[in-house]
Amino acid sequence: MVLASEITPTVELIGITKAYPGVVANSDIHLTLLPGEVHSLLGENGAGKSTLIGILSGMVQPDAGEIRINGKTVRIHSPRDALERGIGTVYQHSLLVPTLTVLDNLLLGVDQGWKLGREMAMARLHELATLLDVEIDPSSIVGDLALGQRQQVEIVRALWRGEGVLILDEPTSMLTPQGAEKLVQVVRRLVSKGLAVVFITHKLSEALDLGDRVTVLRRGKIVGEVTPDELHNKSRLQVTDEVLKMIFGEKSDASQGTSATQLSDTAGETFRVDHVSVKGDGPHPVLDEVSFALKRGEILGIAGIDGNGQKELAEVLAGQRRVDNGEIILEDLSIQHLSIAARQAKGLRYVTDDRHGEGMVGPLSIALNVVLKRVGEAPFWRWSFVRHGAIREFARKLINDHDVRTPHEEVAISTLSGGNMQKVILARELALAPQVVVYNKPTYGLDARTTAIVLARIADQARAGVTTVFISTELSEIVAICHRVAVMYRGQLSEPISVRPGIELQLGALMTGSTAV
């Protein structure tokens, strides 16, 4: 243990608790940020990291607990207040205006735009660039800068009002390896000047490489810490193993009873994806030689941290995104060149995760939304003329079967709650007799009971012979219903492995890009 008491911590969080309706996002969090230390924060989606950053940066007010800055108890009223106190955050998504120059971006939100203000800003920019040991041209347009340089400007912006704590939220997610290396140098230099840095990441190896101290959050609680001493003295393998156990839990907590049934050995291969690649905008492909083959009635889970290519894979399978290379085969037929509608006609369905954006037409009624993918088809249209009676009757049946909470089927779907919208979308896809269904995070935003019902339905359909690709960030769901599981990491899909109890640790290692287990 380091003798932390000798140094005044830059920031101390004591017993911080924050609850939202139905979920405790942060529960009795104790966190100490020391000057000259990089503190890595790890945890799954929804572990409470974002809330914690929100509290530190003044966006979220805690329900209970105390915040001390340099030993003094304070309240952080607003993001501006946090900046004034020297706590700056660099978010995953850029806050810079791409069409403005660097200097104009830095002056945004600062009250003065006068000549004097600009001169002072130039001086401040120079000062911070020297601190970071980077070169920043104040007159270049932000949109023209490389992502790494943009991030340096973000860091300058975060430290503009004072250098105390720098919070980096997933800072390497969009960087090239070279950009990431430069970031590491900048962070090292900042801590050598006495700043405290909070480093939030999904990637275990980065957290261990860069962090002097590692804290792991799970379900709103701190479940473990790796001290600087432990980081130094233990072997990398040992630390990795321990941290993975902290992130994903010691034992499988997922035996929810819906466990997948045995596949019959005689089931034939029905759906195959063969070396499918999709180029991205950046240097890395979005999908890199993805391959898998499924038997009839099989459920393949695709695990992974959001943004590793799962959405792109789903869109490629559905036909919403073009394949640059490779083949998709449904029942011995190459379908990668078929349109979305042609694939739907062959029994391939896609349940999107973007329910507002593409899954529904908000102003239209629930009734019309349940037939959205069957416009013009019998029995809902005859000779192209709409038959409202048939549509409403069908909608009423689905609303009843799937327990959608709504006054009636003519209500605009946008007035429903998120969970009920998702029920409508699932009802729409499950009502057809599909061959293959691709689910992208189908239980997102649903409560526990509805989640269980949805999982049971997916498993039931599989038993009836529907082949399923089940994309989820929730390992427990994958373990509950899938026969096999593969992990997406940076556009690559791992070899599918059979689901067995206690597989979470192995998956966790794959999800974080760590090869050790």
Next chain:
Amino acid sequence: MSAPHDGTTVALAEHKSQTESRLERVSRSMTNALIPVVGAFIIGGLLLAVLGRNPFAFYGNVIDHGLIGSLGRQETLIRMAPLLLIAAGLMIAFPAGIWNLGTDGQYVMGGVIVAALGPELAPHVSGFVLFTILFIAGFVVAAIWSLIPAILKAWYGINEIISTLMLTFIGLRFSAFLVKEYFYDRETTVPQTRVLAVADRLPRMFSSRVHIGLIVGLVAVIAVHFVMRNTAFGLRLRIVGMNPKAAIHAGMNMKVLTLAIFTLSAGFAGLAAAVNISGVDGVVRAEWNPAVGLLVVPLVFLARFHAASVIVFIAAFAVFKVGGESASRKADIPNFMVLFMVGLLLIFMALGEYMQLRSSRKHQS
């Protein structure tokens, strides 16, 4: 600029509709439409008063010459025909989220070909066959002309607001070139096409000057209204307008739909020209630019794409245009007064929309 079928407004409108009776709905939409009209009249009247004219006398003259007088009433009905057909085209494009602002160019392109073709065909075919050929020609030529912005939009995602507006200028120059270079009548001194003989023009009704183009226009508006609301095709177009991503997700063929929206919408503008030329004008002069299409745009929005309202507003507009021309002459003010009133109408419409949105937001919270 957002899509014309604004999601929030529609959502609120459709949401409200569940708790309202049909009568309440109709009266509410009439009030919503009338307030901007009354507002425009009041401000227009103030301007007239400032100019030293009697606003009551002016408006009285408008009604008198546009509606009450027999000649004026006939002229109003004649003017309505092309306006109704242009409106029918816009009632397809706007709910589908396509801003076809190039109806003026489409109108002129269709009109030039019809004007050139009419006198050539008239000696060989007559009556119903002649008009059918001319109507189809006007429709098809305008539709082909609209393929330029349609393809730019469907394949390259190029904003049709700019491309359709700009193509109007090109269409005007191009049609002038066609008249001067190929279609001109050698027996006249001004560059213009040959004249379609009065005997070969559209049949007239009720022993008046009003030709059957009015019927064509009314039928088109009602048919479009019905198709957009009651057929699978109409629903597809509305889905494209409300949420294009959902349309793609549902497997709709966006390229084909986009081409259909453009060509149908432009086709009606071309048909409008065909009706007007074979019914009234009988000839196209070089540099001809009636510029009626853009004036129909606010009317179609004000009517919220509803056939009955579209017909009422176009009738009112035609009364005002016809009556306003003679009222302006009488009051010795420029004819631009009518355009000025249309501008005021637009501003009040936008204000009305804003107020409605604000009150319904307050209602929700």
